[in-house]
Structures are given as C-alpha cells and as structure tokens.
Amino acid sequence: MESKNNIDKLFKDKLGNREFDIKESFLADLEGKLDAQKPKKKLWRMFFYALIALVGVSFFAYYLATNNVKDTIDSKISMEDSKQNVVSNKVKNTEIEGVETESAENIVDLDTKISQKEQLKIDTYTAKETATDRINTELQQEVSKELPDNTSNNKNATKKTKALNNKEEPSISRNGESKASSVNNLEKNVTVASDSQTEVKEETGNSIRPFEKVNEPDLAVKEMNSNNTKASNREIEMVIEKNESISLTEKNLTETENKTLLPVDLDSADTNSSSVVLKDKDKEVVASNKESIEDSISIKEYTNIDPVASLDSVVIDKEITQIVSDAIMQGSLANENEVTTGDLGTNTTEKEIISENDAVPNEEIIDSTILAVDSIVIDSLALEKEISEEFSDTLTKDDSLANKVVLTPEDATLKKWTFSVFGGPSLINKNITGVSSDAYLTKRNDEEANIVSLSYGLRMNYNFNEKINFSLGANSLTYGEDVNYSTIYDTETSISTVSKDSSYLDYIYTAYQDSNGGWDTILTTIVVDTTFMVDTTIININATDYAGKNRFTYFQIPIMFGYKFTFNTLSVNVRLGGSYGILLRNSGSYVDNNVSNIELPNLRKTMINMVASATIAYQLKKMNVFIEPKFRLNSGSIITHPEFQQRYTSIGCNFGLSFHF
Amino acid sequence: MKVSEILIKRIVKQDRKAQMELYRICFSLLMSVAYRYKKNEEDASALSNEAFLKILTNIEKYNSNSPFESWIRRIAINTAIDDYRKNKKREEMFETEDNFEDLKEVTYNEVDDTIEAEELNNMILALPKATRVVFNLFAVDGYSHKEITEELGIGLETSKWHMKEARKRLKALLIKREELNGVKK
Numbered sequence: 001m002e003s004k005n006n007i008d009k010l011f012k013d014k015l016g017n018r019e020f021d022i023k024e025s026f027l028a029d030l031e032g033k034l035d036a037q038k039p040k041k042k043l044w045r046m047f048f049y050a051l052i053a054l055v056g057v058s059f060f061a062y063y064l065a066t067n068n069v070k071d072t073i074d075s076k077i078s079m080e081d082s083k084q085n086v087v088s089n090k091v092k093n094t095e096i097e098g099v100e101t102e103s104a105e106n107i108v109d110l111d112t113k114i115s116q117k118e119q120l121k122i123d124t125y126t127a128k129e130t131a132t133d134r135i136n137t138e139l140q141q142e143v144s145k146e147l148p149d150n151t152s153n154n155k156n157a158t159k160k161t162k163a164l165n166n167k168e169e170p171s172i173s174r175n176g177e178s179k180a181s182s183v184n185n186l187e188k189n190v191t192v193a194s195d196s197q198t199e200v201k202e203e204t205g206n207s208i209r210p211f212e213k214v215n216e217p218d219l220a221v222k223e224m225n226s227n228n229t230k231a232s233n234r235e236i237e238m239v240i241e242k243n244e245s246i247s248l249t250e251k252n253l254t255e256t257e258n259k260t261l262l263p264v265d266l267d268s269a270d271t272n273s274s275s276v277v278l279k280d281k282d283k284e285v286v287a288s289n290k291e292s293i294e295d296s297i298s299i300k301e302y303t304n305i306d307p308v309a310s311l312d313s314v315v316i317d318k319e320i321t322q323i324v325s326d327a328i329m330q331g332s333l334a335n336e337n338e339v340t341t342g343d344l345g346t347n348t349t350e351k352e353i354i355s356e357n358d359a360v361p362n363e364e365i366i367d368s369t370i371l372a373v374d375s376i377v378i379d380s381l382a383l384e385k386e387i388s389e390e391f392s393d394t395l396t397k398d399d400s401l402a403n404k405v406v407l408t409p410e411d412a413t414l415k416k417w418t419f420s421v422f423g424g425p426s427l428i429n430k431n432i433t434g435v436s437s438d439a440y441l442t443k444r445n446d447e448e449a450n451i452v453s454l455s456y457g458l459r460m461n462y463n464f465n466e467k468i469n470f471s472l473g474a475n476s477l478t479y480g481e482d483v484n485y486s487t488i489y490d491t492e493t494s495i496s497t498v499s500k501d502s503s504y505l506d507y508i509y510t511a512y513q514d515s516n517g518g519w520d521t522i523l524t525t526i527v528v529d530t531t532f533m534v535d536t537t538i539i540n541i542n543a544t545d546y547a548g549k550n551r552f553t554y555f556q557i558p559i560m561f562g563y564k565f566t567f568n569t570l571s572v573n574v575r576l577g578g579s580y581g582i583l584l585r586n587s588g589s590y591v592d593n594n595v596s597n598i599e600l601p602n603l604r605k606t607m608i609n610m611v612a613s614a615t616i617a618y619q620l621k622k623m624n625v626f627i628e629p630k631f632r633l634n635s636g637s638i639i640t641h642p643e644f645q646q647r648y649t650s651i652g653c654n655f656g657l658s659f660h661f
Numbered sequence: 662m663k664v665s666e667i668l669i670k671r672i673v674k675q676d677r678k679a680q681m682e683l684y685r686i687c688f689s690l691l692m693s694v695a696y697r698y699k700k701n702e703e704d705a706s707a708l709s710n711e712a713f714l715k716i717l718t719n720i721e722k723y724n725s726n727s728p729f730e731s732w733i734r735r736i737a738i739n740t741a742i743d744d745y746r747k748n749k750k751r752e753e754m755f756e757t758e759d760n761f762e763d764l765k766e767v768t769y770n771e772v773d774d775t776i777e778a779e780e781l782n783n784m785i786l787a788l789p790k791a792t793r794v795v796f797n798l799f800a801v802d803g804y805s806h807k808e809i810t811e812e813l814g815i816g817l818e819t820s821k822w823h824m825k826e827a828r829k830r831l832k833a834l835l836i837k838r839e840e841l842n843g844v845k846k
Contacts, residue, residue, distance in 0.1 A: 007800070007828050007831055007832060007835075008799075008800040008801075008828075010776075010781065011781055011785065011796075011800050011801055011831070012800055012801045012803075014776070014777075014778040014781045015693065015697055015778055015781055015782055015785070015801055016693070016801060017689070017690070017693055018689065018692070018693040018696070018778055019689050020688060020689045020692040020693065020696075022684075022685060022688050023706070025703075025706070026688070026706045026709075026710065027681070027684075029706065029707065029710050030684060030710045030713065030714075033710055033711075033714055034677070034680065034714070034717075037714065037718075546818060546819075546822070547818065548816035548818055548819065549816070585814060586814045587810070587814040587815055587816060588814075588815070588816060588819075589815060589816065589819050598819065598822065599791075600791055600813075600815060600819075
C-alpha cells in the first residue's frame, strides 16, 4: 500500500504543476482556431433562426390545412343536402350536430357516410325494381290461376283486338291464318303511340270521332265484352306489366296465342252471336252491325249483336275500367303514352267501348272475373304499399345509421396525423462473425449473457390514406450484455540480462634480496575479470477474473413506412424501415483477442438499424391502445474491430397509446 | 493564479489581446495536464488550445468565488477525456511494454530528488493509453474510481484494474531506471 501511495505521490508532485514556454507555433494555432470559431457561431445562429422559421411555417401550414378541410367538408354537406331531400336532411343535421358538439374528427366522416347513403339508396331502388318484377310475376301467376277457363275467350278477344287494331289485315283473322302474327301486331299496337292513332284516324273517316287521348285502362276495357272479360284481364295483365316495368315478351305472347287461338274456327264463330258496342261518353250504347263498321272493324264476321248483353258488359267494363284505372294510377305508371293503343282508338272515341260476344254471356264468369280483377288490384295495391313501407323502413334504418356516429379505426386512419408514445422490453442478442480464434469466440459466447433492456420512444405517423402511412420517431435502446470472465491469463514474457561477476584476485609474492643482503617480498595483485552476461527469460502469469455489464445506449430515429389492415375496432399496421442511431453513452469491456486481457470496445458513434414492427391497435373513443412486436437488426458491426463484426438483434414488444388529430 | 474581473469582461467582449493575455496565464497549467495525456508536444499543445477555447467560450459561466485555477484545470482534464473518447483506438489502448521488471521491492525516496519530471512523464506516456488515462485521472488529477467510471464509461473493476496495471508497470520502469543508474555509477 505504501508503495502504491509513493508512486502516486511521486507523479503527482512532479507532474502536477510544470512550467512550459509558449512557442510561436502554439500561438499561431490558437489564432487560427479563434478565427475559425467566429463563423461557426454565426452558422449555428443562422441554423437556429432557420429552425424557428421552419417550425413557424409548419404550424401556419397546418393551421391553413385544417381550415381548408373544414371548408371543404361544409361545402360537401351543402351539395349533398340539395341532392338528398329526405335522407340527407337527417344526415346533415346529425353530422352538423356532430361537428358542433364533438370534434373535427366527426366532420371528416360526413363524406363517407353520405356516400354510403347514396349507395344504400341505389341498392334500395334496385331492390324495388326487383320486387316489382317479382310482383308482376306473381300477378301473372295469380291471373293464370284464377282465370283458367278464359283461354278461349282470351284468344278471341285478342284476335278481335288485333283485328280492330289492324284494319289492314282483316283477312288474316277472317281466314283463320296464323294468329301469332296478330299477337305480334297487338304487342306492337300496345307499344306504339300516337303515330298509328293518326293513321287510323284518317282511315276511319266520318264514322269515327276524332281521336282523343285514351288512357290504357280504357283501352283495355274497350276490348272486353261479357264473355271476353277474361281476355280483358289478359290485357290488364299486359297493361300492368307494361306500366310497372316491362312488357311481356313476344315469345310469351306467341306461346299463349298458339295455345288459345289456333283451335278457333273463325267461320263457325259467325254463327254465334257477336256484337260490337260502341259507347260514347254522351251515348250509352252505340250498336253497329257488320256493315256499319265493316270499313273499320274486321271482327264483324264472327260477332252477333246482343244489345242487352253488350249493355251489361259495358256497365261491368266501366267498373273494371275504373278499378284498373285506379290501380294503375296508384301504381304510378311511368309513361301513359307508351301504353296508349292508338289503333284501338281508331274505332272508338274517348270513352268508346267495344264489346264482343263470342258465345252466350256468362254472368258467373263475369262476376268471377270482376272478383279476380279486384283481387289483383287489391293485391297490387297491397304489394305497392308493402314496397313503399319496405322502402320507408329502409330509409329509416339509413337515418338511424346516420344518427349513430360510430368511430372505427378506419375513421381514425382518415385523420392525417397520429402521435404515439410507447415503451417496452426488448431481448438483446448478439452475433459475432469473422472470429478466427475459437477460444476467443467460445469465451465470448460462454461467459457473456444476453440482457433485456427497456426502450422508450415516441412516434409521429402521417397517413397518406387509409392503408399507407409514414412514420418518424425517436426512441432509445440499450445494447450490451453481462460479462463474467472467469479467468484471464495475462502472460508476460521478458528477458533479463544478468551480469555474473566471476572476477578474482590473485596475489603473487615475489621475494627479492635487497641491498643489505636481506630478503623482502613484493605483493603483486593480479585481477582476472571473468564477468559474463546471462539472459534470463522471465514468464509472469497473472490470472484475474473480470465481471461487469456492458451497456451501449443509442438514441435512434426510426423512419418507417406502414400498411394498415383494419378489422372493425382492431387494426394491424405493419411497418418496415430503418433507424439511424447515435451513441449516447457506453460502458464496459471485453476480453481481448488473446484472452489475456480486457480491453475497451471502440464503438461506432452512429449506426443504422433495420426495423420491422406490427402495431396491433384497439380503437377507443379518443385514442388507440396498442401492442407492438418489434424487431431490430444492426446493419453493420456496432464495434470497430479489425477482425470481427459484432451485430445486435433485438426482439421486443412495446405497449403504447396513440392519438389522432 | 489570479485573473481580474476586468480581464474576464474584456474576454467576454472578444478582445483578442485579453484572450492572449489569459492564454499566457493558463498555458503552463493547460500544458502540464495535456502533456500527460499526449505523447508529443504538438498534440499536447493542440489539446491545450482546445481547452483554452472552451475556457473562452464558457468564461461567462465562471463563478468568481471558486479558484480560477481549479476551474481551468477541470476544463483541461475534461477536454483530455473528451479527446480520449473521440480518438481512442484499440492499438493505442493496449500497447504493451515488455522491457520492465517487477522483481523486487524498492523504495522511491532515493529517486525523488533526482528524477526529473520529464522522465516521469515519459514513463506515463509509455503506458497503454487507457491505463495512462486512468492513472492520470486517479493519481495526478485526483479523480476517484467512481468519477473515472462515469467519465470514461468503464466499469469500476476495469478502472481499478487499469490503476493496478499502471502502478505495476511504472514500478518496473522505476526499478529499471535505478538499476541502469547503478550500473552507470
């Protein structure tokens, strides 16, 4: 101990205060440094001012951007309000209330929700159309079921209607030719508008009143007589189909006509009573015989006039006409002109009804027909009402959705910025490569233990859209390990040269006789120098233990890109990127390559990491909580060493909160 | 060592003459510190100049109640430590000196009067860099092991190990010197 203190004191006393002379070169060096220091200060000052200006401009830009977003959203709300009279009012009110009462977050949701309402409306109308088609089908089926015996009457009525409609082809009906063509003409007549009306007007001459606009129910009824009311039902069906959405296809008509019309013998039909009753709105009944309407109506050959039956049928027809008209009007016919049968109008005035009797009038059939028509009309009305209610319900649901503000992670992502704070443990593991000495590698691996270090940080996230985002952050991470080197053999080898003095003295006595004759002796000293040098090899072995903690703390700036998956209130943001690390502090030592000493590591001041993480976030009302598994890998060796590379990997899990704005 | 307040005010105002005046006052102290950490005069002067620039930069923070000498010594030592941190290299850290012995106990009272500071300084410079820094801080500059661990970022055991190593090596060098002197006599 005394020896140690002596050494320390010796050096302290001698070296503590020494005198040195200033050399010119020192002064010149100092002058140069002083001159160089001035612009450096200015540069820092300029950088500082620039930084302040940058921050100011950023805040100003952010302020402007925020205001612009609000203005844009407000204008969108106005536009949508004008388009959506019923639905968007509630949406608008709800959303505006949300804007006023909650935060700017809710404003951003408006556009999305309005778009959703638009889509929902489209879906609703599509559903309505589909439902209409379904109703038409049901109506057809119902009519077919309720009017099973009317096929022949339908046949005749249809045929006659065609004959009435197409004056130019009387012979076809008369000669019993294919009725399919007549059916085609019927369909054409049903669909053709005023052009054919004008054409027929010219042909009918004075016997026919000038054509006036006839609505489709009237036209349908005009073709009915007491026996052919069922045929009129067919026409009603067609009219409904036409008005509702789609007309029957030609194929269907053709098939129907083939079934119903082909067996009819038109010539024999002449023997049956048949009549054509023209009813004006001023006259009750206008009967005509074959000759009186021959020029215009071709069905004269197979009809007999039965005024009573015709009168009855007219009354019934009026009722049916009214019912059907109401039903169709309530069914919101899209375009009356499309279903106006102008050809039929050629034989009638505004309220003219053409009645035919192919056979004996059957009141039962008429009654059942009326009931069937009533049933159809009522069913139609009920279905229409049902449809309306259904749509009404749908809109109500839509409104309720609009009123309900549901924040999902997807909504949150729409906000451009997310600020996060997090922290958590990380397991630090190292990988040493390039070591030539197995003993060294074994000692490092066996006597160094991995550590768990805590990492803290914050992150600013910019969301380009709902999926892709960019993040910049800052966090600290400590690498290192616990070392416990059991034995370090410090072997020192030195050669010491030792002088061995083997010199010796010898004395020689020489006797001589002096002048007096006596004897005397002379002592002579003889020196023999046999000194020689001996080299001694000294091996000094010191065995020491060393235990310590190596800690290298880096401040890291991660720059990452992320892709976000959203599942209801959960979201997973997968990030990939790199981080730039700056060494903050370090402590610790490693055994040297010879495993004979410990040495301080020469750490890199900066480093690059590759980073991958997956942030699993759960959406709360105003923030997210998240758990974040994270993996980091040093891109290069953290220690500058000529022989080996030492890289660290860290596998950790952070826990944190994030705030959207 | 005394520095007047007027001189300090002039230095604050970037008066170059005042700066040079202070440099002359501080130079020996700065060099005596720097010379123990650097192996040659040029490096030592550069280090002392760097320390002096820090003194000029921070002179406004100087508290006149504390000794000026202690203050600038501290700055000089810290500058040396920073320089060590920046420039430490593996090959410099553990240079080995094989030509010394540690074979017998000697007393140093005999050499106290005769040995020159330059010789002692050379012995220190012969130490490995890390060992030299630890020895300078502990033995000459009066740092504790705890302070050394904080300044250099090394463990306590490491610091003690370096100190032990330094003493062993210096002792061997002193003995060798004595022996050489004995042979000469």
